[in-house]
Amino acid sequence: MAEVAFGKVAITFTVNGVERTVETYPMARLLDVLREELRLTGTKEGCGEGECGACSAFVDGKLVNTCLVPVIQARGATIETIEGLATGDELHAVQQAFIDAGGAQCGICTPGMVLATVALLREHPDPNEAQIREGLAGNLCRCTGYIKIFDSVATAARAIRAREDASGHGGGAA
Amino acid sequence: MRANVPQYDVVAPPTLAEALALMAREPGVWTPLAGGTDLMVLFEAGKLPPGRYLSIWGLPELAGIQVTADAVTLGALTTYGEIRANATVQADLPMLVRAARETGAIAIQNRGTIGGNIANASPAADSPPALVAYDAALTLISAAGTRTTAFRGFHTGYKRMDLRPGELVQSVRVLRRPAADGWVHFYKKVGTRAFQAISKVGFAGCAQVVDGVAREVRIGLASVAPTVLVAAHTEAALEGARVADPGLEARAAQAMVRDVTAIDDIRSTARYRSQVAANLAAAFVRALRERG
Numbered sequence: 001m002a003e004v005a006f007g008k009v010a011i012t013f014t015v016n017g018v019e020r021t022v023e024t025y026p027m028a029r030l031l032d033v034l035r036e037e038l039r040l041t042g043t044k045e046g047c048g049e050g051e052c053g054a055c056s057a058f059v060d061g062k063l064v065n066t067c068l069v070p071v072i073q074a075r076g077a078t079i080e081t082i083e084g085l086a087t088g089d090e091l092h093a094v095q096q097a098f099i100d101a102g103g104a105q106c107g108i109c110t111p112g113m114v115l116a117t118v119a120l121l122r123e124h125p126d127p128n129e130a131q132i133r134e135g136l137a138g139n140l141c142r143c144t145g146y147i148k149i150f151d152s153v154a155t156a157a158r159a160i161r162a163r164e165d166a167s168g169h170g171g172g173a174a
Numbered sequence: 175m176r177a178n179v180p181q182y183d184v185v186a187p188p189t190l191a192e193a194l195a196l197m198a199r200e201p202g203v204w205t206p207l208a209g210g211t212d213l214m215v216l217f218e219a220g221k222l223p224p225g226r227y228l229s230i231w232g233l234p235e236l237a238g239i240q241v242t243a244d245a246v247t248l249g250a251l252t253t254y255g256e257i258r259a260n261a262t263v264q265a266d267l268p269m270l271v272r273a274a275r276e277t278g279a280i281a282i283q284n285r286g287t288i289g290g291n292i293a294n295a296s297p298a299a300d301s302p303p304a305l306v307a308y309d310a311a312l313t314l315i316s317a318a319g320t321r322t323t324a325f326r327g328f329h330t331g332y333k334r335m336d337l338r339p340g341e342l343v344q345s346v347r348v349l350r351r352p353a354a355d356g357w358v359h360f361y362k363k364v365g366t367r368a369f370q371a372i373s374k375v376g377f378a379g380c381a382q383v384v385d386g387v388a389r390e391v392r393i394g395l396a397s398v399a400p401t402v403l404v405a406a407h408t409e410a411a412l413e414g415a416r417v418a419d420p421g422l423e424a425r426a427a428q429a430m431v432r433d434v435t436a437i438d439d440i441r442s443t444a445r446y447r448s449q450v451a452a453n454l455a456a457a458f459v460r461a462l463r464e465r466g
Contacts, residue, residue, distance in 0.1 A: 004224070006183035027182035027217065027227070048218045050211060050282055051370060062255070062284040068214040069285070070207070072184045073231045119280060137369035138279025 016084030026072035042082035053139030056112035063119040082111035094156040103152030105143035181224035190235035198317035204228040209285035250289025250343040266350040269304040269361040276300040289343040302402035303378035306394025308348040315344040329401035374442035379458040386466040398434040405433040417466035423456040430455035
């Protein structure tokens with residue numbers, strides 16, 4: 001039996017501050033479009049079913065699992081991936097904290113962990129351990145045992161608060 | 175096996191009227207797709223039927239939380255994250271916040287919607303027990319207009335519900351239940367872990383305790399029946415009861431055993447589920463007693 005095939009569509013969105021247009025199937029996963037069409041391979045695929053958080057990115061300011069987003073739903077959206085987090089050669093405070101506190105081992109979960117941490121610190125600039133655990137509950141790591149990751153989050157929170165105190169104004173992280 | 179992407183069409187009409195017109199014009203052809211947290215999992219597993227999907231994500235007519243003096247209305251596309259953040263829901267309908275927190279983690283809560291949780295009709299979902307306990311009213315909309323129906327009884331069997339072709343869930347309305355008026359809210363999810371686990375048993379109970387007597391007792395459960403369960407025998411055993419009655423816990427537990435029709439599956443056994451549901455019914459009685 002011949003299988004029905006549908007056509008591609010043009011979809012425009014903004015990724016890390018740059019407007020991009022892709023020609024692809026509307027049900028294509030945002031994860032695959034980022035990695036294969038746009039070559040933004042910092043966004044990882046782990047489980048492909050919304051459990052592990054390796055594919056996390058921000059869509060319109062909200063942390064999402066890009067494996068569960070059909071690309072047509074990203075039409076017109078503002079997307080921020082791990083590649084957009086650093087400013088030139090200067091790492092984001094959360095990235096630096098993961099280095100300083102040893103929060104990264106094999107690295108597959110790290111982009112998602114970093115972005116989930118950014119999301120957490122926007123909401124809770126001074127998180128307690130329960131808030132850290134809940135904020136990262138959707139991000140699985142099979143290397144670290146999580147303790148160094150929780151340390152990294154606390155380190156990042158301190159660094160961001162210290163920087164904001166030094167600059168004399170408060171406000172959210174990142 | 176992963177799905178073959180070209181076999182799936184998705185359109186995203188800019189307005190609700192256009193989405194409903196398309197569903198009316200081609201009945202049975204278009205499957206609604208909201209935040210994708212259920213359907214995209216099936217898609218990746220190769221279990222989502224190929225065909226045409228209607229993306230309703232972002233339709234403004236289905237979004238947002240409306241609060242009045244006596245009720246809260248959740249648009250179908252209200253996400254779990256939005257439920258968690260709403261101060262009125264936190265204060266007067268705390269089991270909806272608990273259910274939202276129990277559903278996946280932050281990234282899922284930013285995409286999963288209350289309407290999707292209802293229409294996906296999973297017996298293991300976390301919010302339906304709370305909607306049973308709060309005696310929610312659903313508004314359904316099609317090109318022909320809207321109708322309102324009780325959430326209790328909306329699901330008629332495993333993955334079956336009273337949703338007609340061409341209809342979408344538009345909103346869910348619940349009356350506010352402030353603790354100051356004697357309302358008691360008891361929500362408990364029993365699963366393998368604190369986070370990221372689908373329930374073995376989910377329990378939501380709500381009642382108004384005035385002068386030591388329980389009224390308006392409503393109890394919903396997840397994962398103990400082919401669909402979200404209305405625990406009618408247990409509700410009847412508690413309705414009008416004096417909460418100080420020392421025999422009440424045992425009667426509630428016995429009634430609950432009659433209510434559940436649990437099965438053995440990958441997450442638990444019928445025997446365990448039935449026992450836990452009975453224990454939770456007794457725990458609900460103790461919560462009512464603390465209030466009384």
